[in-house]
Amino acid sequence: MDPKRRLVNYSLLALAGTGGYFTAGTLFGSLEPPKKALLEAATLIDTTTLSPNTVSFFSWLKKPIFIYKHDASVPFDPKRDVAIGAYHYTIMVGICTHLGCVPKYEEEAKEFVCPCHQGYFDLRGYALRGPVSKPLEIPPFDAQGELLLIGQAGEAYMQLMEANG
Ligand code: FES
Numbered sequence: 001m002d003p004k005r006r007l008v009n010y011s012l013l014a015l016a017g018t019g020g021y022f023t024a025g026t027l028f029g030s031l032e033p034p035k036k037a038l039l040e041a042a043t044l045i046d047t048t049t050l051s052p053n054t055v056s057f058f059s060w061l062k063k064p065i066f067i068y069k070h071d072a073s074v075p076f077d078p079k080r081d082v083a084i085g086a087y088h089y090t091i092m093v094g095i096c097t098h099l100g101c102v103p104k105y106e107e108e109a110k111e112f113v114c115p116c117h118q119g120y121f122d123l124r125g126y127a128l129r130g131p132v133s134k135p136l137e138i139p140p141f142d143a144q145g146e147l148l149l150i151g152q153a154g155e156a157y158m159q160l161m162e163a164n165g
Contacts, residue, residue, distance in 0.1 A: 042151030047084050055105050055123070057094070060139060060150040064094030064102055066112070067148075068123050079163045080124040080135075082156045084143050091150070092125040092136040103136075112136070138164075 043060040050056045050069045058065040068090040070081075081088040096103050096114040103112035103121060111128065112121040120128040125136030138161075142154025 042149050045148040045150065047087070047089065047146050047148055052087060057105075058150065060093075063139070065139060065150055066092045066094045066105070066125070066136070068092075070123075077124055079160065080126075080138070082141075082143055082160065084148070085146055089148070090124045091138060091141055091148070093139050094136065096132065097127065097134040097136060098130075098132045 041061060043058055043065065045058060045067070047069065050067060052069050052071050053074070054069065056067045056069065058067065070088050070090075071086070072088075074088065076083065076088050077090070080090045082091065083089075094102055094112070096116065096119055098114065098117060098119050101114050101116035103114040103119070105111075106113050110123050112123075112125070114120070114130070114132065117131050119130035119132035121132065121136055122128050125138075127133050127135055138157070139150050140153035141157050142149040142152040143156045144154075
């Protein structure tokens with residue numbers, strides 16, 4: 001074999017042997033969804049448009065999202081709330097932690113009631129009574145200024161996860 005060609009072959013073999021990790025890394029990197037797709041998978045909410053001391057409803061990836069916006073008259077709960085501007089927000093996935101039905105918000109009682117087996121959650125999503133024992137899940141979110149991006153885990157979300165152990 002031509003010595004130059006042999007050198008090229010050895011080089012290719014060496015690359016194949018030692019470069020697999022980098023190749024896979026590069027390949028997976030190129031398969032990562034572009035930012036645009038990430039944004040399409042997220043729900044962007046302008047918190048200034050939400051009414052204080054009430055619950056607003058959104059959806060993220062076809063899941064219901066409940067957001068309870070409250071002012072300083074309601075004590076801050078470090079396990080459930082995030083502060084954005086002058087308000088605090090409790091962000092919850094509106095799927096019952098018992099067997100997955102969608103709780104309804106009862107304005108008068110200020111509770112979420114699951115119609116399937118009468119599970120009750122309070123405004124922060126804590127389980128109150130009925131067959132429910134776990135609070136409503138907190139979706140990944142990121143707070144950027146007065147904007148909330150549901151679907152991306154930002155610093156405030158990570159802090160809540162840490163506070164919840
Ligand atoms: S699914 Fe909600 S209480 Fe059973």
